[in-house]
Amino acid sequence: MNNFFVELKNVKKVFGPVVALDNVNFSILKGEIHGLLGENGAGKSTLMNILYGLYTPDKGEIFIEGKKVKINSPYDSIKLGIGMVHQISTLVPQFNAIENIILGTEKDKYRLKIEEEKEKIKKLSRELGLDFPLDIKVKDLSAGVKQKIEIVRALFRGAKLLILDEPTTSLVESEFKDLLKTLKSLVNKGVTIIFITHKMREVLEACDRVTILRRGKVQGILNRDEMTTENIVKMMFIEKDIKVTESALPKVELPESRKSEKPVLILKDVSTESTEQSIGLKNISFEIFGGEIVGVASVSGNGEKDLAEIIINPKKLKNGEIYIGGEKINGLSTLEVFSKGVFYTPEDRIKEGILPEGNLKENILLGHHSEERFLNRKIFIKWNEAKSVTLDTIKKFNVYAPNEETTIRRLSGGNIQKVIMGRAFVNSIKLLITHNPTSGLDVSTVEFIFKKLVETRGSGSAILWIGEDLDELMILSDRIMVLYKGELQGIFKRSEFDKYKIGLLMIGGQK
Amino acid sequence: MKNKDLFRVIIIYFLSIFFAFVVISIIAVLFRYDVIKVLRTLLTTSFKTSFGFQETIKKTIPLIFTTYAFTIPFMIKFFNIGGWGQMLFGGTITAVVGLTLPKIGINLPSFIMIPLLIITGILAGGFFALIAGFLVAKFDINPIISTIMLNFVAVQFLNFIATNPIYRDPYEGHPITLPLPKSGTLGFIFGIPYSIIFAIISIIFVYFLIKKTKIGYEITAIGYNLDAAQKYGINFQKTILITFFIAGALAGLGGTFEVINIHKKLIEGFAQTSGAQYGIFGVLTSLIVAGNPIGVPIAAFLMSVLLVGADALQRTMQIPVEMVFLSQALIVLFIVTFRERFLRRK
Numbered sequence: 001m002n003n004f005f006v007e008l009k010n011v012k013k014v015f016g017p018v019v020a021l022d023n024v025n026f027s028i029l030k031g032e033i034h035g036l037l038g039e040n041g042a043g044k045s046t047l048m049n050i051l052y053g054l055y056t057p058d059k060g061e062i063f064i065e066g067k068k069v070k071i072n073s074p075y076d077s078i079k080l081g082i083g084m085v086h087q088i089s090t091l092v093p094q095f096n097a098i099e100n101i102i103l104g105t106e107k108d109k110y111r112l113k114i115e116e117e118k119e120k121i122k123k124l125s126r127e128l129g130l131d132f133p134l135d136i137k138v139k140d141l142s143a144g145v146k147q148k149i150e151i152v153r154a155l156f157r158g159a160k161l162l163i164l165d166e167p168t169t170s171l172v173e174s175e176f177k178d179l180l181k182t183l184k185s186l187v188n189k190g191v192t193i194i195f196i197t198h199k200m201r202e203v204l205e206a207c208d209r210v211t212i213l214r215r216g217k218v219q220g221i222l223n224r225d226e227m228t229t230e231n232i233v234k235m236m237f238i239e240k241d242i243k244v245t246e247s248a249l250p251k252v253e254l255p256e257s258r259k260s261e262k263p264v265l266i267l268k269d270v271s272t273e274s275t276e277q278s279i280g281l282k283n284i285s286f287e288i289f290g291g292e293i294v295g296v297a298s299v300s301g302n303g304e305k306d307l308a309e310i311i312i313n314p315k316k317l318k319n320g321e322i323y324i325g326g327e328k329i330n331g332l333s334t335l336e337v338f339s340k341g342v343f344y345t346p347e348d349r350i351k352e353g354i355l356p357e358g359n360l361k362e363n364i365l366l367g368h369h370s371e372e373r374f375l376n377r378k379i380f381i382k383w384n385e386a387k388s389v390t391l392d393t394i395k396k397f398n399v400y401a402p403n404e405e406t407t408i409r410r411l412s413g414g415n416i417q418k419v420i421m422g423r424a425f426v427n428s429i430k431l432l433i434t435h436n437p438t439s440g441l442d443v444s445t446v447e448f449i450f451k452k453l454v455e456t457r458g459s460g461s462a463i464l465w466i467g468e469d470l471d472e473l474m475i476l477s478d479r480i481m482v483l484y485k486g487e488l489q490g491i492f493k494r495s496e497f498d499k500y501k502i503g504l505l506m507i508g509g510q511k
Numbered sequence: 512m513k514n515k516d517l518f519r520v521i522i523i524y525f526l527s528i529f530f531a532f533v534v535i536s537i538i539a540v541l542f543r544y545d546v547i548k549v550l551r552t553l554l555t556t557s558f559k560t561s562f563g564f565q566e567t568i569k570k571t572i573p574l575i576f577t578t579y580a581f582t583i584p585f586m587i588k589f590f591n592i593g594g595w596g597q598m599l600f601g602g603t604i605t606a607v608v609g610l611t612l613p614k615i616g617i618n619l620p621s622f623i624m625i626p627l628l629i630i631t632g633i634l635a636g637g638f639f640a641l642i643a644g645f646l647v648a649k650f651d652i653n654p655i656i657s658t659i660m661l662n663f664v665a666v667q668f669l670n671f672i673a674t675n676p677i678y679r680d681p682y683e684g685h686p687i688t689l690p691l692p693k694s695g696t697l698g699f700i701f702g703i704p705y706s707i708i709f710a711i712i713s714i715i716f717v718y719f720l721i722k723k724t725k726i727g728y729e730i731t732a733i734g735y736n737l738d739a740a741q742k743y744g745i746n747f748q749k750t751i752l753i754t755f756f757i758a759g760a761l762a763g764l765g766g767t768f769e770v771i772n773i774h775k776k777l778i779e780g781f782a783q784t785s786g787a788q789y790g791i792f793g794v795l796t797s798l799i800v801a802g803n804p805i806g807v808p809i810a811a812f813l814m815s816v817l818l819v820g821a822d823a824l825q826r827t828m829q830i831p832v833e834m835v836f837l838s839q840a841l842i843v844l845f846i847v848t849f850r851e852r853f854l855r856r857k
Contacts, residue, residue, distance in 0.1 A: 312742075334744030344742070352742050355735035362731070367743035369728050379724050 011060030017442035035207035040468040042213040053077040083154025093139035144175030198299040237503035250447030260290030264462040270320035295477030296466040303486035341430035356409040393422035414445035527845035553820035565702035570815035576765025577793030585802040593658025595790025596665035601636030601763020602770040606777035609695040636763015644755025648748040686779040697772040706768035
């Protein structure tokens with residue numbers, strides 16, 4: 001008999017052209033805190049969603065305490081003793097802690113036995129050393145307290161394994177210390193914990209063992225004594241087998257190009273408000289010149305989205321100054337920024353990038369709909385002009401679509417991305433801000449997009465490229481800057497590129 | 512692909528109407544009415560006599576206006592239940608202007624008076640709807656609530672004007688004003704109100720607005736995907752205000768024509784037909800065409816055929832008009848259900 005609580009064997013999951021998990025073996029010992037690490041898109045979420053029953057694997061087996069099981073829904077996984085605490089609170093804000101914890105566990109069909117359950121919950125939380133107010137509406141509580149409630153909720157349902165998905169995202173330092181204490185005490189009571197994180201320090205402080213994923217594969221499993229910053233960073237960012245990396249990446253050369261004399265984009269001390277969704281930016285300053293690609297390397301949620309959006313919507317600026325081609329753009333609207341020769345492709349191509357029920361013409365026009373060339377007497381849209389521009393884009397970007405009237409929703413992800421990229425090049429631009437343009441695409445489309453970026457750079461435009469894949473960024477960037485917790489950690493020139501150094505900064509290691 | 516979709520749509524509409532009439536027939540049988548006669552009256556009254564046809568057109572015109580009043584905000588996912596109130600307010604202010612001018616000694620010729628009253632109705636209805644638009648754009652107040660509340664305001668405002676000693680007709684027991692001056696009224700041609708010309712202009716206007724203009728594109732884009740529209744610079748708040756203004760303006764215009772063309776004075780309940788208000792029929796009609804502005808006139812006409820048929824049923828067979836409301840509600844329910852079931856995108 002081994003001592004594993006969970007074992008996943010040879011698990012495979014494919015989404016379209018992307019292999020999210022490739023023969024992954026993952027096992028957790030009873031009563032340990034097991035870290036799960038990896039870049040964005042490494043497959044952490046997919047793996048956990050399989051364990052939690054949100055996805056079913058294409059191949060592979062799951063064993064819980066030595067028994068082979070099938071998990072088809074979260075309901076199954078809860079019955080097997082698996083509890084999940086999500087990154088963003090899933091509590092009902094209008095309910096208090098008790099109501100949230102008993103929600104869905106009611107045994108009596110007609111009567112809520114709140115008083116009896118309350119005693120049980122009080123006892124459980126006392127045993128665990130987790131105290132929180134029972135009668136206050138959850139919406140009035142802090143993120144740290146909400147998390148305690150979520151943990152108790154999972155344990156109240158009989159969870160023996162807790163999956164914590166990036167539990168520290170919205171916590172302040174003291175709350176993190178608290179959480180750490182809680183986890184240790186849970187483990188002493190026999191609970192097993194999977195701790196998903198991006199942050200180096202948390203792994204070193206919290207975890208007994210750690211599994212590192214990269215591009216859907218297990219890169220390594222480290223025991224406590226092997227866990228050094230160096231080992232972890234190497235496994236997260238540097239592949240053991242170099243050949244694999246090369247075959248999965250497109251081969252695009254970055255030729256010499258002439259940088260402009262004056263910077264195209266300047267940010268001076270830029271800060272933005274931090275909200276529950278985003279960490280905000282803190283005093284960011286940098287310059288980008290024409291003819292260069294500047295990559296932004298960061299683990300998702302460290303302010304990279306704010307960086308892209310503050311430039312195209314400077315109304316949200318808290319303080320600082322932004323200049324495009326020497327002109328200050330503070331307080332301008334998105335369309336006014338676009339009129340200065342800037343364009344943007346957003347992170348989530350379906351949710352933020354397209355009008356799904358609209359046709360290609362309508363989609364290409366988005367963001368250009370106020371430009372003089374598309375308007376008659378400032379009111380009427382020149383659909384003929386939109387049509388010819390669309391047909392032109394279809395040709396230039398090899399969009400696989402019958403004509404400009406095709407509904408964009410019917411296209412594949414790669415073709416949708418090509419339309420979004422094509423839209424950015426309807427006019428000649430000075431600055432392109434592009435966020436994860438290649439995520440989830442097949443290699444040939446990635447290569448195509450890379451070539452377009454190189455071409456644009458060659459024509460003297462500047463590109464700010466926010467990427468989730470450090471390998472890709474290193475192929476194509478003239479410089480790479482690292483964001484962590486909304487702060488600029490450093491800018492590397494191409495000659496200084498070092499996966500280890502950059503990776504370390506991305507996950508909050510010491511400079 | 513497109514043809515397949517069109518075929519499905521036709522089938523859905525046909526089946527919905529068919530099932531609705533099946534239910535009506537069953538009810539008619541249960542109440543021992545002659546089913547064939549009920550159906551024939553319902554469907555053919557509009558086409559048997561010229562009076563029937565004229566009545567149908569008279570109902571179609573205001574219905575087109577209130578249907579647009581619902582449809583345009585619905586394109587950006589807002590429910591304007593206030594088409595009725597906007598129609599009442601537009602009509603009431605029109606009457607106030609039309610009655611006040613001669614009273615203070617300003618007698619304008621028809622070719623100035625009529626355009627003036629039309630603009631009055633447009634502005635009055637537009638600004639009245641803008642209250643709800645402003646509340647949602649600025650404070651996120653659900654327009655379902657604000658527009659329903661504003662309907663009550665409009666009803667009471669009409670009563671206030673129509674019972675006001677300055678305007679009311681002293682010989683009438685109801686809230687009714689004195690007649691408008693002749694220069695401020697429109698006539699009929701072959702029993703069809705002149706306002707049909709303006710209804711047709713409005714149809715063309717809405718078509719061009721949605722399909723050909725920048726604001727129409729912005730409305731469409733927000734309807735497709737608010738997030739993307741905003742990321743690429745479309746101002747959501749501004750578009751809310753514009754859609755509500757246009758919606759109210761069209762409803763208000765409809766109110767103006769009811770006052771200056773049909774009744775030639777302001778009377779309580781001028782925005783009602785067969786005992787129910789045009790606003791709610793506008794909502795039903797718009798739901799039938801799924802908020803697609805191009806289908807509105809056809810749906811409004813068919814709706815009016817049923818309403819005229821309903822009046823005839825009540826007159827000749829003593830069947831309450833509510834039975835026809837039932838059939839209209841059923842058609843909408845069937846269409847919405849079938850559409851969700853068979854046309855929904857994954």
